[in-house]
Amino acid sequence: MPIVNRAADLQPEIQAWRRDIHEHPELGYEERRTSAFVADRLREFGCDDVVTGLGGTGVVGVIKGKAPGKGDIRSIGLRADMDALPIEEATGLPYASRNPGKMHACGHDGHTSMLLGAARYLAETRNFAGEAIVIFQPAEEGGFGAEAMIKDGLFDRFAIDQVYGMHNGPGIPVGSFAIRPGPIMASTDAVNIHIEGRGGHAARPHLSIDSVLVGAQLITALQSIVSRSVDPLEAAVISMCEFHAGNARNVIPQTAELRGTVRTLTPEVRALIGKRVHEVVEGVAQLTGAKIDLEYVPGYPVVVNHAAQTDFAVTVASEVAGSGNVAEMPPMMGGEDFAFMLEKRPGAFIFCGNGESAGLHHPAYNFNDEAIVFGTSYWIKLVENALAA
Known part of the structure; x- marks a missing residue:
């Protein structure tokens, strides 16, 4: 397979x-250094246009094929994310992070590099009709970078008919892919709760409104929403992960703070849980006499793969890896802001095997360089098949 062979040549x-x-x-x-690195490479490759600063630190490159676009699909966007995480690296690698407290613990370094490799090949060969738009996005890790690029004109300034994303997948064998039509990753809403009770002496609780007890009641009630309000055949998660209150063993604290996350796979369940969280908070406040302020913050939408584009992605991945190496995966409850792009254009999000590595967001995680050939080849073949000359 010449594309795979050429990607192998570019692998080092x-x-x-x-x-x-x-x-x-x-x-x-x-991502100023990373963005500059990306933009410099794209200019070296001879991209027809390189735009920087989109959505803050995003970079977009335009590569024109050897012929004008034809048919319904004249251009496709390929997206990679660039940002790292606030994690102290624990890999001990010779190329480990030089920036204390910051680490590429999700493989965005690999995503960016594979798309750069594809851009080099596509600019070199131009064996397609139309335009390939390579999108290097900032701030995927909770920063709404995809939405920022869209608001800054990504789909207005560039003619993108379809858009595709890719993520590495620990636990998926190198040389394999995984994907599914419809919901593939969850929405990610945030729950922030401030409890105002009445502080007092631990020996006289009857004179207080115990913010710790109120918080415990809230957590129990919130956790019951999924088991008692959501259809058992639907997927949803409420995890209250932070509880801050008090600083002495004999003082009932005046206030408490709770923070958590809500994950769902459909807009209907997302709306239901949002409604029930508000109702639970109001009910516990009335029951206990505490003043409870709820901040329910909408996060990333559900990542929904479009059916036709998913079928196409499966075909392309099968050509790269072999039909037996493209699996239909169950949905994941993790989130991805590529969801915003899939709300604007048809496309699909796929996982590329990273082998038996540490999990994403783990201090010992490392992107598997053996996956480079497969991810890069997928991007190249996606363009050449979708925009056949």
């Missing part, structure tokens, strides 16, 4: 880019 260079980016991780909207 792509790996070098990846490790350089890994050594210099930058958090969301701080």
Whole structure:
């Protein structure tokens, strides 16, 4: 397969880019070095247009094929994310992070480098009709970078008919892909609760409104929403992960703070849980006499793969990896802001095997360089098949 062979030829260079980016991780909207690195490479490759600063630190490159676009699909967008996480790296690698407290613990260094490799090949060969738009996005890790690029004109300034994304997948064998039509990743809403009770002496609780007890009641009631309000055949998660109150063993604290996350796979369940959280908070406040302020913050939408584009992605991945190496995966309750792009254009999000590595967002995680050939080849073949000359 010539594309795979050419990607293999490029692998050492792509790996070098990846490790350089890994050594210099930058958090969301701080990706100035990474963005400059990407833009410099795209200009070196001879991209027809390179735009920087989109959505803050995003970069977009335009590569025109050897012929004008034809048919219904004249251009496709390929998206990679660039930001790192606020994690102290624990890999011990020779190219480990040089920036204390920052780490590429989700493989965005690999995503960026594989798309750069594809951009180099596509600019070199231009064996397609139309335009390939390579999108390097900032701030995927909770920073709404995809939405920022859209608001800054991504789909207004560039003619993108379809858009595709890819993420590495620990636990999926290298050389394999996984995907599904419809919901593939969850929405991610945030729950922030401030409880105002009445502080007092621990020996006289009857004179207080115990913010700790109120918080405990809230957590129990909120956790019951999924088991008692959501259809058992639907997927949903409420996890209250922070509880801050008090600083002495004999003082009932005046206030408490709770923070958590809500994950769902359909707009209907998302709306239901939002409604029930508000009702539970109001009910516990009335029951206990505490003043409870709820901040329910909508996050990323559900990542919904479009059926026709998912079928196409499966075909392309099968050509790269073999039909037996493309699995239909169950939905994941993790979130991805590529969802915003799929709300604007048809497309699909796929997982590329990272082998038996540490999990995403783990201090010992590392992107598997053996996956480079497969991810890069997928991007290339996606363009050449979708925009056949």
